[in-house]
Amino acid sequence: MSQMDQRSGFEALIGDLLSEEGSGARRSELPDGTLIYQPGDKVFDLYYIHSGQIRIYQTGPEDSARLIEILGPNDWFGVEALTPQRLATSRAIAVSRTAVTSIPAEQVLNLLARQPAVALELVRQLAAKLQTAREDAGRLVFDDCNSRLVQTLLRFSRTAAATPQEGGSVMLHITHRQLAQAVGAARETVSLALTQLRQQNLLRTGRNRLLFNPDALKAFGQRTEGAEPVVD
């Protein structure tokens, strides 16, 4: 099943919820920078994104954070609302003006009872997200910083933060600091690794943006796999 199929599946779900009376669904337009929830908050709603961009962070000591997801139109978030404690362990922030619909998780779960196709879709998406989360953690243990950087750039090149360019390249809108938060490394380390990718003509850097060709970067990542890390 392609990512496209998954998306349309969840879109259908949201459509049904919106068309039902009394589902408690509420559409909001969020200004850039709106904090939707943060660690410690109780989360009761699932959120569906119509337009704009949401970033999900885990937070650590002293303002440190780890960017775990960049989400865009047709994605959803608020998985915490499906857990027994409903306690947020991540921070969700709107990047740019973003339109979302919040739906009480209870309503989504009730809908599962009536629409098996929705249950299937939600189970498949959660299983895929679980596999991604485990792979991310594995990379933190097994891969050096350079490999993680390449994997992170490739992953984000398929999100709402990336804009397609000519010749198969993408423009990724992200700061060095945010990228470092996603890679799980110091900003200086990531900046140095980016410089090295730039010297190999695999990447161009601009103010809060990176331009690269995902296919070329992927080929580079596979070529250097198992080789000595440039930055460790």
Add this chain to the structure above:
Amino acid sequence: MSQMDQRSGFEALIGDLLSEEGSGARRSELPDGTLIYQPGDKVFDLYYIHSGQIRIYQTGPEDSARLIEILGPNDWFGVEALTPQRLATSRAIAVSRTAVTSIPAEQVLNLLARQPAVALELVRQLAAKLQTAREDAGRLVFDDCNSRLVQTLLRFSRTAAATPQEGGSVMLHITHRQLAQAVGAARETVSLALTQLRQQNLLRTGRNRLLFNPDALKAFGQRTEGAEPVVD
């Protein structure tokens, strides 16, 4: 919802599958050390554990591995069978003699259509597993090795690898190497950290086993949070 409630929910699901004709469910008795699947294999079944113990590892370069789950009676595994590619990215191994029932994932998904309670339970369990996986990854970024060791010991004290002892202590059956794989640190680092916990009378070590009181260890972990790491 307590862990007990979650378990009985999934047990009910398996009971239904077993009682249905033609569900393809198959019970097996696996000797200690049986490899059920490993990275690269296609996984088509979900597995339910009746007795014994299963450990789930992620594998890295040169025989390195990361222990991500210790599972026992009433737990299930094989989440890969629910993803679009059905590709194993982890290794599942039986520890001690283990009885499991494998059920084609398709049959489980078909059952969701007829039993909404099963769908709810599966969605909740997947959401909880996702939250755990993200927290694990966050700890790899934010926490020093000592905090991760304490968190890992506490997590495993609630699994099939732990046997309750007098006075609220548990005996955890695990080698230093396996523990290091779970913590994501070198074996030597973890052995040194264990020695320091032993010197503080928080832990006793034996051959392939550790004896500790989870409550005392938890209190110690909270007391030292934010303090300078003993081992970094």
